[in-house]
Amino acid sequence: MSELRPETRAVHLPRPVIKGSVPISVPIYQTSGFVFDDPEVFADGMSRPDGAFVYGRLSNPTVRSLEEAVAGLEGGVASVATASGMGAINSVLLGLLKPGDHLIAQKALYGGTAAMINDLASRFGIAVTHVPGDDPAALRAAVRPETRLVYLETIANPVCQVADLPAMCAAAKELGLVSVVDNTFASPILCRPLEHGADIVVHSTTKYLSGHTDVLGGIAVFAADELYRKVWHYAIELGSTPDPFAAWLTLRGMQTLPLRMERHCANTRVLATRLAGHPAVSAVHWPGLPTHASHEVAVKLMPEFGGVFSFDLAGGRAAGERFMSALKLALLAPSLGGVETLVLHPATTSHRSLSAEELARHGISEGTVRVAVGIEHAEDLWTDFAQALA
Numbered sequence: 001m002s003e004l005r006p007e008t009r010a011v012h013l014p015r016p017v018i019k020g021s022v023p024i025s026v027p028i029y030q031t032s033g034f035v036f037d038d039p040e041v042f043a044d045g046m047s048r049p050d051g052a053f054v055y056g057r058l059s060n061p062t063v064r065s066l067e068e069a070v071a072g073l074e075g076g077v078a079s080v081a082t083a084s085g086m087g088a089i090n091s092v093l094l095g096l097l098k099p100g101d102h103l104i105a106q107k108a109l110y111g112g113t114a115a116m117i118n119d120l121a122s123r124f125g126i127a128v129t130h131v132p133g134d135d136p137a138a139l140r141a142a143v144r145p146e147t148r149l150v151y152l153e154t155i156a157n158p159v160c161q162v163a164d165l166p167a168m169c170a171a172a173k174e175l176g177l178v179s180v181v182d183n184t185f186a187s188p189i190l191c192r193p194l195e196h197g198a199d200i201v202v203h204s205t206t207k208y209l210s211g212h213t214d215v216l217g218g219i220a221v222f223a224a225d226e227l228y229r230k231v232w233h234y235a236i237e238l239g240s241t242p243d244p245f246a247a248w249l250t251l252r253g254m255q256t257l258p259l260r261m262e263r264h265c266a267n268t269r270v271l272a273t274r275l276a277g278h279p280a281v282s283a284v285h286w287p288g289l290p291t292h293a294s295h296e297v298a299v300k301l302m303p304e305f306g307g308v309f310s311f312d313l314a315g316g317r318a319a320g321e322r323f324m325s326a327l328k329l330a331l332l333a334p335s336l337g338g339v340e341t342l343v344l345h346p347a348t349t350s351h352r353s354l355s356a357e358e359l360a361r362h363g364i365s366e367g368t369v370r371v372a373v374g375i376e377h378a379e380d381l382w383t384d385f386a387q388a389l390a
C-alpha cells in the first residue's frame with residue numbers, strides 16, 4: 001500500500017521482527033496490546049496465562065521475564081507479578097478464599113497485611129485466627145472444617161520472629177490447607193519457602209528484589225500449576241498487573257540481588273552485634289544473634305539472617321525519637337531492602353494502626369527502632385549510630 005497518505009503513515013509505524021539475534025538486556029515492551037494474524041491464537045491467548053501475549057493486563061513479555069526469573073530463584077513452576085506487594089497478597093487471598101472460609105495467620109504480620117486480614121473478616125466474612133509462626137500444635141488446634149489457608153512470613157517485621165516453615169507447612173499439608181509465605185525479608189537468596197513445603201510464596205519486590213528504592217511491585221510464586229492458574233485469573237480480574245517499566249526496573253535490580261544480600265547481612269551483623277553491647281540499648285532483635293528467640297529456627301532455614309533488625313532503647317520513646325533525629329547518614333524513612341540505610345519508629349509509623357495489645361503481640365515497645373540496613377561501608381554506619389546514641 002505505497003499510496004498511503006501522511007496521516008495514515010504517521011499512525012502505522014514499522015514493527016520490527018528481529019531475526020537472527022535477541023537483545024542482551026530484556027527490552028521494555030511498552031505496549032498495551034499485541035497484533036495477530038490468526039484470530040484463534042488471539043482467542044486462545046485470552047483464556048490462559050501461557051498462550052500468546054494479547055493484552056497488557058493479562059501478560060506482557062517484560063513482565064513475563066520477571067515472572068520467570070523470580071519463579072526460577074524461588075524454585076516455583078510459575079508466578080504472577082503485580083503492581084505492589086499488597087497486590088500480590090490480595091490476589092492470592094481474594095483469589096483463593098470466599099465468604100465463610102477461615103484462615104490461620106501468624107501473629108506478627110506486616111502492617112498492611114494485618115490491616116487487610118482484619119478487613120477480610122469485617123467486610124467479606126472470612127474469619128481469621130492468629131497463631132505463633134513457630135507453633136504447629138497451635139495451628140492444628142485452630143483448624144475448623146472451613147479452614148482453607150495458612151499465612152506465614154519467613155521473617156516478621158520489626159522484631160524478626162522467624163516462622164518454622166518446615167513444621168508449619170508440613171502441618172498445613174497434612175490438614176489439606178494451602179500454605180502461603182511472605183518471603184520479602186529473607187529474599188530467595190536466604191530462604192526458598194517452596195523447598196520447605198509452602199504452596200505459594202509472595203514478595204513485595206519493592207524491597208530486596210528490586211533493591212534501589214525506585215519502584216513498587218509484588219509477585220506470587222507457585223509450587224504447582226493449579227493454584228497458579230486460579231490466582232492468575234483472579235489477578236487479571238482485579239487489575240493488579242504491573243507496568244512493563246516497573247517490571248524492567250525490578251529485573252535490572254534483581255541481577256545484583258545475591259551481591260546486595262551479602263552486604264546487607266554482613267553490615268547488619270556488625271551493627272546488631274555492637275548495639276547488643278551498648279549501654280543505651282536494652283535489647284537487639286535480629287535472628288542472627290544467639291539471644292534471639294528465633295535463632296534456632298533461623299539457623300535451620302537460612303545461611304545468613306537478613307538486613308532488617310530492630311532494637312529497644314532503654315530510654316523508651318523519647319530516647320528513640322532523639323536517636324532518630326540525631327542520625328546523619330541513616331535516613332528516617334519507610335520501606336526496606338534498598339541500598340540506603342533507613343530507620344523508623346514502628347509504634348508511631350508502620351504499626352500506628354495497631355492497638356496497645358496488638359503492638360505487644362508484635363513484640364513492639366515505645367522505644368523500638370527498626371533499621372533496614374543498606375550496603376554502605378559498615379564502619380561509616382557504625383560511626384553514625386554511635387554518635388546518635390551519644
Ligand SMILES: *Cc1c(COP(=O)(O)O)cnc(C)c1O
Nearest residue numbers: 084085086110182184204206217
Ligand atoms: C512492604 C511489604 C509488603 C507490602 O508491599 P508493597 O510493595 O508496599 O505493597 C508486604 N509484606 C512485607 C513483608 C513487606 O515488607
